[in-house]
Amino acid sequence: MIAKSMATSFTLASVSPTLAINELTARRRAAGLPTIALGFGEAGLPVLPGLVQRLADSGARAEYGPVSGIPQLREAAAGYWDRRQLATDPELVVAGPGSKSLLYALLHALAGPVALPCPSWVSYAAQAALVGCRTWLVATRPCEGGVPAPQRLDAVARRAAASGEPLRAVILTLPDNPTGTLASPATVTALCELAERHDLLIISDEIYRDLVHDPGLPFLSPAALAPDRTVITSGLSKNLALGGWRLGVARFPDSEPGRRLRAHVLRIASELWSAPAQPVQRAAAWALTEPPEVRERVAASRRLHGIVARATSDVLAAAGVDHPPPAGAFYLYPDLGAQRERLAAAWSIRTGTELATWLLDRHGIATLPASAFGEAETTLALRLASSQLYGETDERRACALHDPQPRELPWIAEQLQVVAGALDDLVGKA
Numbered sequence: 165m166i167a168k169s170m171a172t173s174f175t176l177a178s179v180s181p182t183l184a185i186n187e188l189t190a191r192r193r194a195a196g197l198p199t200i201a202l203g204f205g206e207a208g209l210p211v212l213p214g215l216v217q218r219l220a221d222s223g224a225r226a227e228y229g230p231v232s233g234i235p236q237l238r239e240a241a242a243g244y245w246d247r248r249q250l251a252t253d254p255e256l257v258v259a260g261p262g263s264k265s266l267l268y269a270l271l272h273a274l275a276g277p278v279a280l281p282c283p284s285w286v287s288y289a290a291q292a293a294l295v296g297c298r299t300w301l302v303a304t305r306p307c308e309g310g311v312p313a314p315q316r317l318d319a320v321a322r323r324a325a326a327s328g329e330p331l332r333a334v335i336l337t338l339p340d341n342p343t344g345t346l347a348s349p350a351t352v353t354a355l356c357e358l359a360e361r362h363d364l365l366i367i368s369d370e371i372y373r374d375l376v377h378d379p380g381l382p383f384l385s386p387a388a389l390a391p392d393r394t395v396i397t398s399g400l401s402k403n404l405a406l407g408g409w410r411l412g413v414a415r416f417p418d419s420e421p422g423r424r425l426r427a428h429v430l431r432i433a434s435e436l437w438s439a440p441a442q443p444v445q446r447a448a449a450w451a452l453t454e455p456p457e458v459r460e461r462v463a464a465s466r467r468l469h470g471i472v473a474r475a476t477s478d479v480l481a482a483a484g485v486d487h488p489p490p491a492g493a494f495y496l497y498p499d500l501g502a503q504r505e506r507l508a509a510a511w512s513i514r515t516g517t518e519l520a521t522w523l524l525d526r527h528g529i530a531t532l533p534a535s536a537f538g539e540a541e542t543t544l545a546l547r548l549a550s551s552q553l554y555g556e557t558d559e560r561r562a563c564a565l566h567d568p569q570p571r572e573l574p575w576i577a578e579q580l581q582v583v584a585g586a587l588d589d590l591v592g593k594a
């Protein structure tokens with residue numbers, strides 16, 4: 165992971181890298197090229213039947229409804245956070261077509277410099293560029309992706325203030341995409357103190373919160389410590405694998421600035437998307453009340469994501485590739501920096517993009533280079549999304565979800581075998 169902090173001006177090349185690699189994978193498969201899809205961060209699981217039923221039941225509801233989302237949905241979202249010890253007024257909740265849209269509206273409303281962890285999810289920097297916010301990339305503590313290292317953030321906040329453009333906000337990802345790690349409560353606490361000192365809004369992206377592999381691992385939301393300055397974003401795309409349904413929720417601070425920010429986001433939302441799709445809101449309202457079948461499904465998904473991420477981690481470890489142990493979601497972030505000389509000598513690989521291209525061209529393995537997540541081109545790290553190993557059909561995915569030993573399922577074991585062979589080839593073990 166990079167060690168320095170830098171202010172960046174991000175340029176938008178093509179469609180977002182995660183969506184681009186997904187489309188490339190589909191084109192390769194359509195052309196008959198076998199491809200192991202580790203590039204795209206989709207949860208890769210079938211939709212819970214109770215959700216399909218509720219969506220169908222609401223199919224005739226075609227009204228726009230309130231910009232902030234229907235009351236049932238906002239109440240259910242408030243209940244979701246209440247059960248996580250974050251008492252929430254439904255009036256402070258806003259629903260949108262995916263949390264991505266809500267994050268965009270937040271950045272648009274902020275219209276000021278924002279600090280991001282490095283590496284971080286592809287869209288934060290890209291969205292900041294779209295709305296003209298300056299971004300400061302701040303390295304994280306080792307194995308604590310998603311949260312800028314507090315001391316470094318302190319230094320960046322001072323530099324930004326000295327430049328006459330003080331930081332307005334910091335974004336955190338708990339647990340993290342791309343590293344699959346979870347920052348410790350101590351780091352989150354230090355971050356909240358700094359936010360207080362430098363008067364920063366904290367945007368806490370908790371879309372993977374329910375997918376921390378070990379539910380016993382302590383999870384601290386900054387909203388518990390800095391309630392007046394924390395916005396949480398979340399949604400159903402990851403815990404219930406509903407990415408294509410486009411439903412996200414944001415919880416605004418119960419403070420005067422929090423209410424003003426919410427009103428500003430609603431103005432933007434009203435001009436961009438009006439309201440999330442009405443039938444989806446109704447199905448989501450049911451899901452967010454977390455009846456037993458929803459809780460069971462999320463628990464089964466969490467278990468599967470953990471098992472397959474650990475199996476992938478074992479493959480990386482066997483090839484001697486450094487990576488932080490995965491703790492949440494379905495991501496791994498191997499770093500081949502230690503093999504730099506060999507990769508240059510054997511394969512002329514000097515950048516993350518060359519590394520990802522080599523894996524795709526030679527072994528049919530789709531990944532994303534670290535540069536997609538804000539790191540330098542020369543950083544020889546990749547993001548792997550292990551959820552794509554569950555299979556290409558709903559049958560296989562359902563089987564993986566319920567199998568006592570999913571890593572032994574032939575299609576998962578075979579793909580991991582191919583990854584193992586590719587890594588051995590790469591590092592010269594083959």
Ligand SMILES: Cc1ncc(COP(=O)(O)O)c(C=O)c1O
Nearest residue numbers: 205262263264285341399401412
């Ligand atoms: C860290 C993070 N935040 C937000 C999102 C966006 O999720 P959605 O817009 O589907 O709610 C994603 C999706 O990949 C993500 O990885």
